Amino acid sequence: MPLKRNVPEGRKGWKLTACPKCGEPCWETPLFRSIAQSGAIPMCTMCALKKGVQANAAVNTDNGHTRSM
Helix, strand or coil: CCECCCCCCCCCCCEEEECCCCCCEEEECHHHHHHHCCCCCCCCHHHHHHHHHHHHHHHCEECCEECCC
């Protein structure tokens, strides 16, 4: 979900909410609402990026060494 600090003015159909993970104000978009029905976990852009980096670091190991990005 886009952070309010990155997109101060929401767009048509966007609803201001808080990230359930960190509490930052962010926008719930119609696209997110449609994919949430499939079990997507709601989180803001920064939380999603952090989660992706953590998951990527855990997968990208070679002989016990994590590859840097």
